[in-house]
Amino acid sequence: MNDPLLAVDDLRVLFHTPLGDVHALRGVSFALARGRVLGLVGESGCGKTVTGRAIVGLVPAPGEIVGGRILFEGNDLLKLSERELRQIRGRRISMIFQDPSAALNPVFPIGQQIAEIMRQHKVATSKGDLREKALALLSDVGLPSPDEILDSYPHQLSGGMQQRAMIAMALSSRPDLLIADEPTTSLDVTIQAQILDLLIELQLQTAISVILVTHNMGIVAEACHEVAVLYAGCIVEFGSTRELFRHPSHPYTQGLLKAMPLPGNRRHSLKVIPGSVPSGLRPSPGCAFASRCDSVMEVCRQFPPPMVAVADGHRVACYLWATSSNGRENA
Amino acid sequence: MKPLGPIQRWLGNPAIPRLEPGSALWFFRRDRVGMACSGFLLIVVVVAVLAPYLTAHAAEGRGEPNLPDKFLPPSVEHPLGTDVLGRDQVARVLYGARVALSVALVIVGLSVLIGVTLGALAGYFGGWVDDAIMRITDVFLAFPPLLLAIAIAAALGPSLTNAMIAIALAWWPWYARLVRAQALSVRERNYVRAARSIGVDDLTIIRRHIIPNVLTPVFVQAAMDMGSAIITSAGLSFIGLGPQPPMADWGLMVNEGRAYLLGGRWWISTFPGFALFLTALAFNLLGDSVRDASDPRVRGAGA
Amino acid sequence: MTIGRYLLRRLGLAIFVAFGVLAVTFVISRVVPSSPERLYAGARANPETIALVHQRLGLDRPLTVQFARYLASLIRGDLGESYATKRPILEDLRIFLPATLELVSLASFLALVVGIPVGVLSGAQRGRLFDRLARLISLSGVSIPLFWMALLLQLVFFGLLGLLPLGGRVDPVVSVTNHIETITGFNVIDAAITRNSIALLDAVRHLILPVSVLAIYPVALTIRMTRASMIEALSEDYILAARAAGLPESRVLFRLALRNALIPTLTVLGLTFAYSITGAFLVEIVFAWPGVGKYVADAILAADFPVVMAVTLVVTIVYIVVNLVVDLIQAAIDPRIRLG
Numbered sequence: 006m007n008d009p010l011l012a013v014d015d016l017r018v019l020f021h022t023p024l025g026d027v028h029a030l031r032g033v034s035f036a037l038a039r040g041r042v043l044g045l046v047g048e049s050g051c052g053k054t055v056t057g058r059a060i061v062g063l064v065p066a067p068g069e070i071v072g073g074r075i076l077f078e079g080n081d082l083l084k085l086s087e088r089e090l091r092q093i094r095g096r097r098i099s100m101i102f103q104d105p106s107a108a109l110n111p112v113f114p115i116g117q118q119i120a121e122i123m124r125q126h127k128v129a130t131s132k133g134d135l136r137e138k139a140l141a142l143l144s145d146v147g148l149p150s151p152d153e154i155l156d157s158y159p160h161q162l163s164g165g166m167q168q169r170a171m172i173a174m175a176l177s178s179r180p181d182l183l184i185a186d187e188p189t190t191s192l193d194v195t196i197q198a199q200i201l202d203l204l205i206e207l208q209l210q211t212a213i214s215v216i217l218v219t220h221n222m223g224i225v226a227e228a229c230h231e232v233a234v235l236y237a238g239c240i241v242e243f244g245s246t247r248e249l250f251r252h253p254s255h256p257y258t259q260g261l262l263k264a265m266p267l268p269g270n271r272r273h274s275l276k277v278i279p280g281s282v283p284s285g286l287r288p289s290p291g292c293a294f295a296s297r298c299d300s301v302m303e304v305c306r307q308f309p310p311p312m313v314a315v316a317d318g319h320r321v322a323c324y325l326w327a328t329s330s331n332g333r334e335n336a
Numbered sequence: 337m338k339p340l341g342p343i344q345r346w347l348g349n350p351a352i353p354r355l356e357p358g359s360a361l362w363f364f365r366r367d368r369v370g371m372a373c374s375g376f377l378l379i380v381v382v383v384a385v386l387a388p389y390l391t392a393h394a395a396e397g398r399g400e401p402n403l404p405d406k407f408l409p410p411s412v413e414h415p416l417g418t419d420v421l422g423r424d425q426v427a428r429v430l431y432g433a434r435v436a437l438s439v440a441l442v443i444v445g446l447s448v449l450i451g452v453t454l455g456a457l458a459g460y461f462g463g464w465v466d467d468a469i470m471r472i473t474d475v476f477l478a479f480p481p482l483l484l485a486i487a488i489a490a491a492l493g494p495s496l497t498n499a500m501i502a503i504a505l506a507w508w509p510w511y512a513r514l515v516r517a518q519a520l521s522v523r524e525r526n527y528v529r530a531a532r533s534i535g536v537d538d539l540t541i542i543r544r545h546i547i548p549n550v551l552t553p554v555f556v557q558a559a560m561d562m563g564s565a566i567i568t569s570a571g572l573s574f575i576g577l578g579p580q581p582p583m584a585d586w587g588l589m590v591n592e593g594r595a596y597l598l599g600g601r602w603w604i605s606t607f608p609g610f611a612l613f614l615t616a617l618a619f620n621l622l623g624d625s626v627r628d629a630s631d632p633r634v635r636g637a638g639a
Numbered sequence: 640m641t642i643g644r645y646l647l648r649r650l651g652l653a654i655f656v657a658f659g660v661l662a663v664t665f666v667i668s669r670v671v672p673s674s675p676e677r678l679y680a681g682a683r684a685n686p687e688t689i690a691l692v693h694q695r696l697g698l699d700r701p702l703t704v705q706f707a708r709y710l711a712s713l714i715r716g717d718l719g720e721s722y723a724t725k726r727p728i729l730e731d732l733r734i735f736l737p738a739t740l741e742l743v744s745l746a747s748f749l750a751l752v753v754g755i756p757v758g759v760l761s762g763a764q765r766g767r768l769f770d771r772l773a774r775l776i777s778l779s780g781v782s783i784p785l786f787w788m789a790l791l792l793q794l795v796f797f798g799l800l801g802l803l804p805l806g807g808r809v810d811p812v813v814s815v816t817n818h819i820e821t822i823t824g825f826n827v828i829d830a831a832i833t834r835n836s837i838a839l840l841d842a843v844r845h846l847i848l849p850v851s852v853l854a855i856y857p858v859a860l861t862i863r864m865t866r867a868s869m870i871e872a873l874s875e876d877y878i879l880a881a882r883a884a885g886l887p888e889s890r891v892l893f894r895l896a897l898r899n900a901l902i903p904t905l906t907v908l909g910l911t912f913a914y915s916i917t918g919a920f921l922v923e924i925v926f927a928w929p930g931v932g933k934y935v936a937d938a939i940l941a942a943d944f945p946v947v948m949a950v951t952l953v954v955t956i957v958y959i960v961v962n963l964v965v966d967l968i969q970a971a972i973d974p975r976i977r978l979g
Binding site: 061063065091092093094095096099102107108109110111112113114121122125126158160171174175 | 879972
Binding site for chain 3: 471472474475476478479480481482483486487488490491563564567570571574575576577587590591594597598602605606609610612613616617619620621624
């Protein structure tokens, strides 16, 4: 019970594009315990989505997993056959996606789509049973008049309702792990809050583990127990949410937090991190953030920074912390 | 930035693609099949232009009979044999290339010209102009394409020019529709609205903003249509509605050889038809490559 | 908008378009420089007869009057008489139209049955051997000149191998000894219904070459279109979601993706039907198949106006109807489309 549900170890992913090989993930490692919510944060292109896809073995061509291990309940998912993986997908590990209108098949009614998944994972078999369970699921996710929704097509539902339906589908087989890839990003702000609340509530009820991929620190603060900050395919900082927000240690994390518009901050203009994310085509030998870092040192450009413990359960990949003995000092 | 050429200046836009990595032209360059087809077609063009100098039987290519030599099977002296009037087939095929290429160019060029103009006008001005042009387009589109071309060609009289006009008249609606859709969306863009508000006249807006935006899909469609143009005009020639004898046209040649096919003289119909096939194939492959190079999805993943 | 209203609206549009089609063909046929009077009266007619014929056929009246008279007779159901054969065109069509439809429907059927599965597999196996082969074959298929292929196949299968007949619809001997009773006009169906097995075999033998040639382009085009729309469908998020939910690949391909890919493919099928109608012309000429194509090709070259007009009208109406049916089927399959 103390073993983590999911342990990712030195995961590396390459994309073979006509312009060259793009290093999407450069040795990502983290662990997730049962019943906990982990946030994967970073800008677009940092590799957070690729991580989620890699876990279920659906990295799209021309991507390729070239190294590392993904241990789910002790088994390395990367060593499983496609057939074995298919037993796990949707049954033990589920995914929900950013744009529900694109992730729901437009030519089938919602009821059929849920039923298909439930039938596949033997949650129910008879027509009556399927319908009953589907109705229960839809009302669990807060959808009004579930019987109407069962017969509706995706385009007939609003964005929020679509997302709820997708969550229902993902949870239909009571998986152990839910990977939520930016589930609120394409929704209206008010609906975002509703969906987030729904997710938090469902997580508390079912004690499901969640990997929440997002670029929004506010969501992380509200919903996640632990946070992993990704930059250019590497984890630059990892720790509990409280710890990370109180003592952001990596310059990138600090920049992210400073860039959040917060009430009360009106006197200062939003701080922007200058520059942009490197393309991943020709990764620099040193720290990926070196070109944008205020506190950059010569060694940062030349050698990749080591992962250093700042406090219990809080680690950061930065030379600033490698040089000081007391982890709490800011350089 | 490279200095703008005359076309670009007229369009008011550096709309012509560049050769940077990741651009459409760059992708096209790397497509081996596409480049091979371009090479092949280039050779065909050169051969067509230089036809008179590439054969000893130029006059026969143009149509002069040489009766004593009729029906000679393929040999070293006449690699593709001779036809019913004793004309060397190599020369005839070479001269036929001229017709085929110019036909394809004229048909596609004419359709594009008519279609783009009408489509841009319809999409940009909207209202009754749009309705009128769209109704006309509907009527033309209601005809099965070849049938309309046949009817028009028959009405105008069988000749090369008339066949080209006929097919162009049957094809322009596709381009009009394509351009109209683009024009409708571009018209609503902010920079177009801004231009109108400061009083830029409509024709200039069409020229500067609408046309450059429709160039890519029109170009892709045109590239893909070149192959069909050759085949369709050959079909018309086969029926007798295209270029008339003694002109060397591949479709016509296939028809001329038809009567002798079963009598053992297979080479008269076979070689011109094969030339048709190869050229159309090259154009179609080229069209595919052009389309693939312009399609952002095909170009490879982001991260 | 309900289906009833939608159909009514499309009907109105179709009538308008048909009117336009008529007007266009009328203008075209009157532009013909050759002489219809000579065709009607015969090659040796003297000038007085020609003038008489000119008046009798109503060709001396102004164009608008001619057009109005033509429309009036159409409404009566009278398609006119052929100048060449002097027979009512409707009668001629009753014989020739089923022959052409036989070819066209078989070719379209092949396009469906062969083209779609190959296209699906090709799109799913993108880049692999099957796909590359299929692409090569289908690309060649759309590049082959129809008439040339027809001639070559004739040469091989009749001239060299003697396996299949040169042309025509029935063997002249068989048409006497085992004549097919004309019920539907489709020889295969009629022979089957009347249990005329010899004639059935004969009819099929005569169908093989023309249908094969005619089907090349539709099959090739269907493969290409299905492949393209499969690739597009497979790149959508809902396919990723389905795979992430653990659904088996066969289901993902043949149910979830195909349903979506069929929608654009259907429009192409309408187009291939139209192409087949005109492609049938060339095929009928080569194989001497007694259908509408040969009928109208002869009429065009002889300046037989009424035939040209009537056939163009009929064929275009068929085309419009087919497009309407395709649109309706599309609306039935795609729940996102609201009629109108």
